[in-house]
Amino acid sequence: MGEEGGGALKETLEFYSGKRNELIPILQEAQGIYGYLPEDAIKIIADFLKITLGEVYSVASFYNQFRLIPLGRNTVTICRGTACHIRGAPQIVDEIGKVLNLKEGETSEDMEYTLETVACIGCCALAPCVKINHKIHGCLEPGQATGLFNIAPRAESN
Amino acid sequence: MDKVTLTIDEKQVVTDKESNILTASLENGIYIPHLCYYSGLEPPGICRLCVVDVSGDIVFSCRSKVKEGMVVKTRSPVVDKIREVNFEIIMANNHMSCKGCAATGFCEVQKIMAFCKTDKKRVRRLRPPEKQFPIDESNPYFDYDANKCVLCEVCVGTCNKIQKALNFVGRGWKTKVEFHGDTSICEKCGDCVARCPVGALVPKGKAQIQKSA
Numbered sequence: 001m002g003e004e005g006g007g008a009l010k011e012t013l014e015f016y017s018g019k020r021n022e023l024i025p026i027l028q029e030a031q032g033i034y035g036y037l038p039e040d041a042i043k044i045i046a047d048f049l050k051i052t053l054g055e056v057y058s059v060a061s062f063y064n065q066f067r068l069i070p071l072g073r074n075t076v077t078i079c080r081g082t083a084c085h086i087r088g089a090p091q092i093v094d095e096i097g098k099v100l101n102l103k104e105g106e107t108s109e110d111m112e113y114t115l116e117t118v119a120c121i122g123c124c125a126l127a128p129c130v131k132i133n134h135k136i137h138g139c140l141e142p143g144q145a146t147g148l149f150n151i152a153p154r155a156e157s158n
Numbered sequence: 159m160d161k162v163t164l165t166i167d168e169k170q171v172v173t174d175k176e177s178n179i180l181t182a183s184l185e186n187g188i189y190i191p192h193l194c195y196y197s198g199l200e201p202p203g204i205c206r207l208c209v210v211d212v213s214g215d216i217v218f219s220c221r222s223k224v225k226e227g228m229v230v231k232t233r234s235p236v237v238d239k240i241r242e243v244n245f246e247i248i249m250a251n252n253h254m255s256c257k258g259c260a261a262t263g264f265c266e267v268q269k270i271m272a273f274c275k276t277d278k279k280r281v282r283r284l285r286p287p288e289k290q291f292p293i294d295e296s297n298p299y300f301d302y303d304a305n306k307c308v309l310c311e312v313c314v315g316t317c318n319k320i321q322k323a324l325n326f327v328g329r330g331w332k333t334k335v336e337f338h339g340d341t342s343i344c345e346k347c348g349d350c351v352a353r354c355p356v357g358a359l360v361p362k363g364k365a366q367i368q369k370s371a
Contacts, residue, residue: 051322052322052323052325052343053338054322055325057325057327057336057338058326058327058336061327061328062326062329
């Protein structure tokens with residue numbers, strides 16, 4: 001986080017009064033600015049709300065929506081809810097994992113992709129489904145998942 | 159201060175109007191298993207072990223105020239069953255090997271295990287697989303073993319009153335107690351270590367922190 005980034009957060013903080021119950025909205029705003037919660041941002045927020053770093057970290061680590069490590073430019077979310085699981089989510093996870101060369105929860109080195117799995121995306125009728133950024137790809141079959149990514153041929157040639 | 163009289167396990171008990179059932183029984187030598195309650199701290203009511211029967215209602219004694227003429231039973235088949243299940247849920251996420259543990263002898267979990275006559279084999283079957291946290295040695299004053307931690311909140315609650323250095327981190331079975339941020343914030347008072355009911359927080363090396371009884 002550069003100087004400029006800290007400024008953006010401080011600007012946002014001007015809208016808040018500094019009470020502890022504003023922690024979650026502030027964390028959400030900070031994540032909106034940086035895409036994750038850098039340590040410097042946590043420090044600024046802790047100072048602003050007059051709570052300890054540990055308290056901010058405790059809240060940030062509890063909620064799935066907050067990330068302490070940066071996300072890739074594209075987020076690939078694979079559903080492994082009951083319906084998707086039965087219709088082959090494990091194979092989809094394997095396949096996408098191979099294509100992107102990532103494990104669950106990891107981000108590629110070039111910061112292009114982050115692979116994550118969730119308990120349910122909420123479109124069980126389209127099982128098994130995958131969400132790439134905000135677009136949902138449903139009714140996938142093994143082999144199709146690879147086609148969702150531009151990098152597939154490169155990954156195969158490797 | 160106003161006093162009230164109540165009956166706990168057929169014993170007449172006179173206690174303070176503001177106290178709760180758990181404090182009243184402990185003061186009068188009637189043991190009710192508990193992990194998250196610590197005298198002087200606000201009971202978080204998360205261990206769910208201090209269940210008692212109050213005229214047929216099952217309540218958590220640490221969060222229930224005493225009332226005049228109350229009839230409390232600390233043991234009954236229903237209470238014992240509920241306590242047993244609640245304890246098994248805690249123990250399923252806890253390793254149970256006491257050998258070499260610093261807390262052997264004063265460990266609350268050992269005491270409750272004996273009290274509830276917990277079936278270790280049954281608990282092992284409930285255990286989620288592959289849970290082994292490394293020992294956290296990041297604090298200069300104590301070591302933390304998440305495998306033994308029962309997440310009772312006593313250390314966190316204690317530190318909240320002092321420095322707010324210790325906090326829960328994570329969620330679900332991955333929850334840990336962690337010391338995060340600037341290490342200079344810890345005042346080295348050792349209260350968290352002394353109050354830990356199990357062997358999760360232990361002094362670093364042989365620090366001169368004595369365990370309270």
